[in-house]
Amino acid sequence: MQPYGNAADISVMGLGYVGLTLSVAFLTVGERIHGVEAQEPRRKQLLKGEVDLYEPSVKEVVAEKVGSLFAVTATLPDRPQVVFICVGTPYDKALDRPSLEHLEAAVQSIAEVMDEQTLVIVRSTVPIGTTREVVLPILTAKVKRPRLVFAPERTIQGKAVEELKRLPQIIGTENEEDFKFAAAVFAKLSIHSIRVSSFEAAEMIKLTCNSHTDVIYSFGNEVAAIAESYGLDAMEIVGAANLNYPRPDIARPGFVGGSCLTKDPFHLMYSSRNKGYEPQLISAARQLNESLSGRIVSRLDKNRDELGWEWSSLDVLVSGFAYKGVPQTDDVRGSAVLDILPMLKQLGCRGLYGHDFIVSEGMIASLGATPISLEDGIKKCQIILILNNHPQYAEMDFHLLLDNQEDKKMVYDLWGVLREKSSVLQTKCNFYQGVGFGV
Ligand SMILES: NC(=O)c1ccc[n+]([C@@H]2O[C@H](COP(=O)([O-])OP(=O)(O)OC[C@H]3O[C@@H](n4cnc5c(N)ncnc54)[C@H](O)[C@@H]3O)[C@@H](O)[C@H]2O)c1
Numbered sequence: 001m002q003p004y005g006n007a008a009d010i011s012v013m014g015l016g017y018v019g020l021t022l023s024v025a026f027l028t029v030g031e032r033i034h035g036v037e038a039q040e041p042r043r044k045q046l047l048k049g050e051v052d053l054y055e056p057s058v059k060e061v062v063a064e065k066v067g068s069l070f071a072v073t074a075t076l077p078d079r080p081q082v083v084f085i086c087v088g089t090p091y092d093k094a095l096d097r098p099s100l101e102h103l104e105a106a107v108q109s110i111a112e113v114m115d116e117q118t119l120v121i122v123r124s125t126v127p128i129g130t131t132r133e134v135v136l137p138i139l140t141a142k143v144k145r146p147r148l149v150f151a152p153e154r155t156i157q158g159k160a161v162e163e164l165k166r167l168p169q170i171i172g173t174e175n176e177e178d179f180k181f182a183a184a185v186f187a188k189l190s191i192h193s194i195r196v197s198s199f200e201a202a203e204m205i206k207l208t209c210n211s212h213t214d215v216i217y218s219f220g221n222e223v224a225a226i227a228e229s230y231g232l233d234a235m236e237i238v239g240a241a242n243l244n245y246p247r248p249d250i251a252r253p254g255f256v257g258g259s260c261l262t263k264d265p266f267h268l269m270y271s272s273r274n275k276g277y278e279p280q281l282i283s284a285a286r287q288l289n290e291s292l293s294g295r296i297v298s299r300l301d302k303n304r305d306e307l308g309w310e311w312s313s314l315d316v317l318v319s320g321f322a323y324k325g326v327p328q329t330d331d332v333r334g335s336a337v338l339d340i341l342p343m344l345k346q347l348g349c350r351g352l353y354g355h356d357f358i359v360s361e362g363m364i365a366s367l368g369a370t371p372i373s374l375e376d377g378i379k380k381c382q383i384i385l386i387l388n389n390h391p392q393y394a395e396m397d398f399h400l401l402l403d404n405q406e407d408k409k410m411v412y413d414l415w416g417v418l419r420e421k422s423s424v425l426q427t428k429c430n431f432y433q434g435v436g437f438g439v
Contacts, residue, residue, distance in 0.1 A: 172202025
C-alpha cells in the first residue's frame, strides 16, 4: 500500500467557504492543491486571483498561489491521491429531507478517475449513514475496496483558516490504514487527529456539535422571552448570572443563523427519525430560534401602531445583513434578514434600505433593499433595525446622528450593541433593545 508521502496531490471538490478555506490552509504550509469547482463564474474569478467570499487571509493567499501551487479546474486529475469532498448538503424543508444531489454528483466524478490508492475524505456535513449508504456504494462500483473516511469540518466562519490549524480533527473509519493515511494528510496542517470507530460516529459528532450550539443559544432566547415578559432586562440577567459564576455560561440572546446552525439540526432530526426516535429538545430549540424574526416584526408593528405611524409613510433601515458580526463574515445564509425583509415589505413600508459593514452592496440589493451608508440611513429612515453584533456599531457615535431630528425615530438594537449608550438613546429616540418578545 502506498503511504501518503508526496506533497503534490491533494484535490478539493467544491470551492465555497469550506473548500476554499481548507485549500488556503494547505497552501499556506506549501502544499499543492488541485481545486475543483462546478460553477464556471467562480472558477473564472478564482483564476484571476479574486474571491467572492470574506474569510481572513483567503483573498491574499488565493491571489498569490493561483496558477502556481493552486490549480482551479472543472474536473479532477486522473488517479488523484487524496480527494476532499466539500460540496453543499442543504436540507430541503419543503420535502423535509436532506438534498444530497451535489454530494452524489461529486462522488460519481471521483469514481470515474480514482484507483485503489485514492483516499476519499468526505468533509461535507451529512445525515448519519450517508458515507456508508450513499458514498461507499458509488466508489465500490469502481474499485473493490475504496479508501474512504468521514472527517467533518468544524471551524467557525470568520476564523476558519486559523482554526483549521488548531482544532483537533475527527476521523471516522473502521480501517486503521485509512485513518493513518487521513491523519498524515491533516498532519500537514500540524493538527492532531482523533480516530472514531465508524463513519457514522464521525457524522454524528459533527451534527451533535452544531445542534448543541443551537440548543444552547435557544436557552438564552427563552430567558430573554421570560425576562422581557416581566419587564426585566434580559442582558442584565444573563450578564450578572454569568459573572464569576463557575457554571456553564448562559448564552447571550440573539438570532441564530448561518448555513450550518439552521440546517444541521434538521439533518440530525432526520437521522434520528429514520431510526424511530423523535427528537424533542433539538426540535423545540430550532422552533424557538426560528420564531424570533416573526415575533420581532410583530413587536415592531405593535410599537408603530401605538405611535400612530402609517407604514405608507415610513422608510426602514435594516443594518446587519450578515448572520453574525463576530467573527465578522459576509455570509447571509440563515440570516434573520432573509425573513425580516419580506415581512417588512408585506407590511407596506414606503422604502426599505440596507447596510452592512462586510456584505456587498450587490448582495444587499439582490435581497430587495436599497444599499445606503449607515449615517445616511439613520438620517433618512424613521425605523432603524440593527440585526447583528458587528463591533463597529459600538464604536460609532450613533446617538449624535439622532440629533436635530423632527420626530423621534424607532431604533431596534436587537443584540444590545448600543447598550453602553442606551440611557442617552432613550432620550433621543424610541429605543428598543433585545430579542425577547416583549409584552
Ligand atoms: N460554511 C461553513 O462554515 C461550514 C462549516 C462546517 C461544515 N460545512 C459543510 O461543508 C459543506 C460545504 O459548505 P460551504 O458553506 O462551503 O458550501 P458552499 O455552497 O459555499 O460551497 C460549495 C461549493 O461546492 C461547489 N460544488 C457543488 N457540486 C460540485 C461538484 N460536483 N464538483 C465541484 N464543485 C461542486 C459549489 O458550486 C460551491 O461553490 C456543507 O456540507 C456544509 O454543511 C460548512
